[in-house]
Amino acid sequence: MKHVQATLLTGYVTIAVKGSMPELFFQRCVDHKIPVWNVKKVNPKTCEGNIRLSDIHMMRRIRRNTGYKVIFSRKKGMPFIIGRFLGKKELVAATLLSGLLILLLSNIVWKVEITGVPIDIEKKIAKELNNYGIHPGAWTFSLEPASDIQQDLLRDIPELLWVGVEKMGTTFHLEGVEKIVVKKDPVSGPRNLIAAKKGIIKKMYVSKGRPLVYVNDFVEPGDVLVSGNLQENNSDKKAKQSEKSPILVSAEGEVIAKTWYEVNVTVPMKTSKEELTGQQERKYYLQLADFQMPVWHFGSPDFEKMQVDNDKKPIYFFNWKLPVSFVESVLNEKRSKHVSHTKSEAMKIGVNQAKHQLRMQLPEGAKIISEKILHESTDHGKVKLTIYMTVEENIVQTQAISGNDEKQ
Template sequence: MKQTQGVFFTGYVTIKVTGHHPELFFDLCARNGITVWNIRKVDNATCTGNVKLAHIRNIRALRRKTIYKLSFVNKKGLPFLTKMVMFRRPLVIGLILSMLFVFFLSNVVWDVKIKGVPLDIEKKITTQLQSYGIKPGAFKFNIGSPGDIQQKLLDDIPELLWVGVSEKGTTYHLEGVEKTTVEEKEKKGPRNLVATKEGEIVKMFVSKGQPIVKVHDVVHKGDLLVSGELGKSKEEEEDESKEQTAKELVAAEGEIIAKTWYETEVIIPLEANYEVLTGENKKKYYLGFGDFLLPVWGFFDHEFDQVYKESSQKNFHFLKWELPISFVKHNIQEKEFVNVERTNDEAKAEAIKQSTKDLQEKLGHEAEITFEKVLHETIDNGKVKLTLYFTVLEDIAKPQPLSQGD
């Protein structure tokens, strides 16, 4: 059986032997080293069998020494198939070109459908998709994954609350949900304004309610700033035993700007290592067959010592089927490690900058940092440790419900 393995690639022929006891001819072939298989006796004077294409010349020479008649019944294998294809070259070329054309069309974006959003948002989505290269006629293997597209759209279009992206054949389907800003018509009940933290009152803007404090007063967390009880004076607030006058309960509103104080600690190393990209890169493209990658562009190796590699893979399609062939792109970027050595003054400046930024983010953009001071500074184990003092102007008022039964 091993002698007949792979005969499709080398080719084989079915021969018919006619004569007295034709099986003896096949026996003669075997004794002369010619492989014969699938021998069948048609009648007493006829036998058929398969022989390798390479042995035909030997069989003809052997037949001349006998009285048997030899004829060829069938020809099979790759050599004969190739010959037939070459004979019908125009038909085969047309078939191959048709398949390549269908393959090409199967990997091109034909349509982008968007639903679930108003027309103005749809136009914005279309514009963004075109900037990403997603439009009719674009090759699909140059487009990112649906998850990447979804994240980009959410980042670039603030009006979108959610968007779903799916790829179906040659069409991209997008379904979005617009953000809706609902103006809460809250029915505010009677309330006071109290202090959220300790501070010195600098400015007061009271639109409703009875102010209890005044500018330059120092208040503590929880102190009453603006009362929702109209007609109640500060003296009445302090004298609980005094008979209360008729009063109206309102929802106190306003801003109480106070000077507040913060103390923070920050540590900055005098020496630090950073990993940065130099901007030099090299791109390589492959055809992927499972785990095997066949280079198609970018054959030469990079000369970078340290690299950061990004890879993307996109499978090819034929009609609605996903093929086990993919287009793989490797973006190899050079990176380097930068060693930064700071002086004491540079480390101190960096610490103040970082602390100021962190405090501003914590308090919000409406707060104003008006003063900063270094209270304590130490250098230990190559690190600068600072204790910083900040003065801030911010609104310290917060509402506190006022019980109408009080």
């Protein structure tokens, strides 16, 4: 049975041998190591038997000068089935077109599902997805990877805490989690406003509370700037105050003060970097394992140096991912650039770099009003700077009023 199964794949034929003692012809085939099976004698001058398709050439060489006549009576196996199929051109064309149509339809987005979020956020997600080109009828080859779509949604929709993007066949499935924003006052109830850092007060805007400091006063971290106790505590009113409960409020306001920072930076006087020139070419491939077959743009660009970015998208047949991928390759020309700076240029770059570093740490609304280089040195082609910067910022920090604070 195993022999028959094997020959069905490679193909075999049934031959009828006619002549005197035809069984001797099959014996001669066996002597030449040609497998023969199902040999039977039809009549005294005719025998039938099966041989492999690949042995027909050798069989014909054996038949020469023997006087036997060989007739092919039956042909079986996959090669003959394929041959008969290929002989029907209309059927072959219809099969190829059907397969191509199914392949194309399998790589189109037919449905977008959004779950796990309220209807208003679902509408926002659907709108953003449409802006990204993700909608029923879109080609999957033209879409970004799922991870990039996820990051884009989290960036463009602040209400989302998390979103999962998954392509399931011809359906894009998105599951999101709404961000619950809890707005709360850092200190509830009566409070003071205290200094978060040392500085000289430049401006004050107090909407609630009793100011305890004034413009041009120097304050240290922890000093009370605005008290939430509206009653003054002095010797003239001490007796009256002891009889009445203090009037406490939640102090509100801004206290803009001049503060100081020290920043250290190091700037190389010689740098080398690579930059893109803006020239690029796009090439498209069908990739199977490590083999790539060009589909569009067959030549290579005349770039001395290039950066290659490949975007690989799998091809589906119904819901099955095929081992073939569609690859878009973007070739960007790049060049090396060597830059040398004088010491004064490096110092200017260092000051700008220090400002940028400091701005990343400062609260919103803070302004750098001046800078001064305290120390500079040159070592191994690098300029090292210590820069003293003056900033104007809101130094207010809230503090709950305790029992002892009520006496202020």
